[in-house]
Amino acid sequence: MRKTNSSSKSETIKVDCLARVEGEGSLYVRVREGRVVDVKFKIFEPPRFFEALLRGRNYSEVPDITARICGICPIAYQMSSCHAIEDALGIIVGGPLRALRRLIYCGEWIESHALHVFMLHAPDFLGYADAIQMAKDHSGVVQRGLQLKKAGNELVTLLGGREIHPINVRIGGFYKVPARSELGPVAERLKWAREAALETLRWAAHLPFPAIERDYEFVALRHDSEYPFNEGRIVSNKGLEIDVRDYDAHFLEEHVSHSNALHCLLKGRGAYLVGPLARYQLNFDQLSPWVREAAREAGLGPACRNPFQSIVVRSLEILYACDEALRIIEEYQMPESPAIEVQPRAGTGYGCTEAPRGILYHRYQLDDAGVIVDAKIVPPTSQNQKMIEEDLWQLASQSLQLPEDQLAWQCEQAIRNHDPCISCATHFLKLHVERD
Amino acid sequence: MARQHKPRLAVWKFASCDGCQLSLLDCEDELLAVAEKLEIANFPEASRAVVKGPYDLSLVEGSITTPHDAERIHQVRRASRYLVTIGACATAGGIQALRNFGNVKEFLSIVYAQPEYIETLNKSTPIADHVFVDFELRGCPINKQQLLEVISAFLHGRKPNTPPHSVCIECKLRGTVCVMVAHGTPCLGPVTQAGCGAICPTYHRGCYGCFGPKETPNTASLSQWWSHLGVSRPDLIRAFRSFNACAEPFRKESEVHEKN
Numbered sequence: 001m002r003k004t005n006s007s008s009k010s011e012t013i014k015v016d017c018l019a020r021v022e023g024e025g026s027l028y029v030r031v032r033e034g035r036v037v038d039v040k041f042k043i044f045e046p047p048r049f050f051e052a053l054l055r056g057r058n059y060s061e062v063p064d065i066t067a068r069i070c071g072i073c074p075i076a077y078q079m080s081s082c083h084a085i086e087d088a089l090g091i092i093v094g095g096p097l098r099a100l101r102r103l104i105y106c107g108e109w110i111e112s113h114a115l116h117v118f119m120l121h122a123p124d125f126l127g128y129a130d131a132i133q134m135a136k137d138h139s140g141v142v143q144r145g146l147q148l149k150k151a152g153n154e155l156v157t158l159l160g161g162r163e164i165h166p167i168n169v170r171i172g173g174f175y176k177v178p179a180r181s182e183l184g185p186v187a188e189r190l191k192w193a194r195e196a197a198l199e200t201l202r203w204a205a206h207l208p209f210p211a212i213e214r215d216y217e218f219v220a221l222r223h224d225s226e227y228p229f230n231e232g233r234i235v236s237n238k239g240l241e242i243d244v245r246d247y248d249a250h251f252l253e254e255h256v257s258h259s260n261a262l263h264c265l266l267k268g269r270g271a272y273l274v275g276p277l278a279r280y281q282l283n284f285d286q287l288s289p290w291v292r293e294a295a296r297e298a299g300l301g302p303a304c305r306n307p308f309q310s311i312v313v314r315s316l317e318i319l320y321a322c323d324e325a326l327r328i329i330e331e332y333q334m335p336e337s338p339a340i341e342v343q344p345r346a347g348t349g350y351g352c353t354e355a356p357r358g359i360l361y362h363r364y365q366l367d368d369a370g371v372i373v374d375a376k377i378v379p380p381t382s383q384n385q386k387m388i389e390e391d392l393w394q395l396a397s398q399s400l401q402l403p404e405d406q407l408a409w410q411c412e413q414a415i416r417n418h419d420p421c422i423s424c425a426t427h428f429l430k431l432h433v434e435r436d
Numbered sequence: 437m438a439r440q441h442k443p444r445l446a447v448w449k450f451a452s453c454d455g456c457q458l459s460l461l462d463c464e465d466e467l468l469a470v471a472e473k474l475e476i477a478n479f480p481e482a483s484r485a486v487v488k489g490p491y492d493l494s495l496v497e498g499s500i501t502t503p504h505d506a507e508r509i510h511q512v513r514r515a516s517r518y519l520v521t522i523g524a525c526a527t528a529g530g531i532q533a534l535r536n537f538g539n540v541k542e543f544l545s546i547v548y549a550q551p552e553y554i555e556t557l558n559k560s561t562p563i564a565d566h567v568f569v570d571f572e573l574r575g576c577p578i579n580k581q582q583l584l585e586v587i588s589a590f591l592h593g594r595k596p597n598t599p600p601h602s603v604c605i606e607c608k609l610r611g612t613v614c615v616m617v618a619h620g621t622p623c624l625g626p627v628t629q630a631g632c633g634a635i636c637p638t639y640h641r642g643c644y645g646c647f648g649p650k651e652t653p654n655t656a657s658l659s660q661w662w663s664h665l666g667v668s669r670p671d672l673i674r675a676f677r678s679f680n681a682c683a684e685p686f687r688k689e690s691e692v693h694e695k696n
Contacts, residue, residue, distance in 0.1 A: 020484060046450070046451040046502045047556060048532040048560075049532065049547050052544075052546040053535065061674070061678075068455075068679065070454065120482075129485035130479075130482050130484065130485060131482070135471075143468075146467065149462075162635055164459065164462070165455060165577055167639060168639045175639045175640050176639040176641075
């Protein structure tokens, strides 16, 4: 699976099947005369054509279908599609229904981040092949991770009906909403989870991190008064500030010669990064004061540019999501109706929400009967792909002195830093299977 | 049977969303216990470590959509003592099998600017169309308790206990009021295999068929009932054409309404 091959002048690092990422990709780094000359983060997962198969479906079916793009972050797909279609239909979901959407998203962040922090990312830092091996020596840590993940899944299950491909999300709201009393048991569990998340943050802060600083252009949503989940303008740390409906005017997909995958770029500026590091820097002031304090204690400043430390920022976002979920539950009043009335009409709608891995953009065009005429979906992993390759250039260049197997492992880790979800990206990416 | 080593488990992925293999990692309370009973020998989503085959039990997620995958599934079969397919993609071709009713070239050109770079087959097909499958576990996604039951059954050399009856039975067992009878909500429950626990009716919506056709489903009769409830023909066709669109009884029923 992992091959290195070197002569006095050139060396090739190949990882034919990347492990501990969601989906199938490969890594290829070529070094000649002590210099990195080629880097490819390739995706060979087969395409599934979601944008095409959505055409002709009724608007009401879209959240159920787009959920199937990703088993790890189905809520993100349901939320982006609901908001985009509601935009087209001219409706705004507010009040307790809006709060419930934020709450179910908290559950997905907890579940997805805990999966990544403990099962996919942590084994790299501690030198294990996987979390099960790690559990032999760090049983408490792995158990805590599994239980945190479970707390997130329980929240998604309560509001969504099940943790993978939830059935309760619809355009306009939900099919059924919980009574206040039904949220009690999950709140108890979340109180435990908040403590466990704080311990996780302190633990993650002390993992060994390679020294690397990257000058990223971070892109995330920004909302006036809250850490972003479902709403906000799209902003960057280098001056971008646009409405979601202007996404297509500012971002493009480029076909680059060294890879047959489409890379998302900011027009005239190049690669950018979405995800926890971006959200954190662009919304640090929107975290509750005690979560900010916990960040400081963990050694995080208001910005983090070391991609390996994304595990610390993800841990912090688990903490925030637990705390925010508890706040929402505390203030929750059961709405009179589980959904607001929806009437189909012709139009185009735009939606962008913060999936655990970063912004997820959807655009739909509907006819007057509410049938999908055109769909566009841009997942976070395709947006990060170019920046992941740039990370690899820098990391491989500065780590060439490492023994080959360690260098290969570190390059793999550099990809896992961004929690790529290849299943998501692929229906969108251009593939070319290069057989070596 | 005497074994020299712990039974070896492998998890393989074809065209899919990863949700069904994630179900194994979602067994938060049972995962470490499962890992004690068997060796997780090949599971790229969870581990860098790869133990060479042959494998005692292979779980296969996803459908066959590329020429390369059509070859690879034979290698998986050769390396596996038992091969169990998990989820609607692997057992019926999944949502991506909607291409089977249309023109894949058109699909390609909608999504990709330069379709010539894409290697894809005209149809998305279930694993059993390509190799012998020892057992099919249904669902989009699968139920993780059923997954544990299947793993446990194969470890002990017995047949898995996954009832082939309809979702209706699960509603009765839960005491859920029938949404079709009481509220006139169209529901695929009468023709859909149990396994999810009848979640949708409990959340006041009709079943939308994640687990595919039950044993001997009377789809024609259900279609008639849906028509009485005012469901149009295009809506009826699309109801049978989702995650299990190419499961035989659902495919045939949708085609009947397309022709009429």
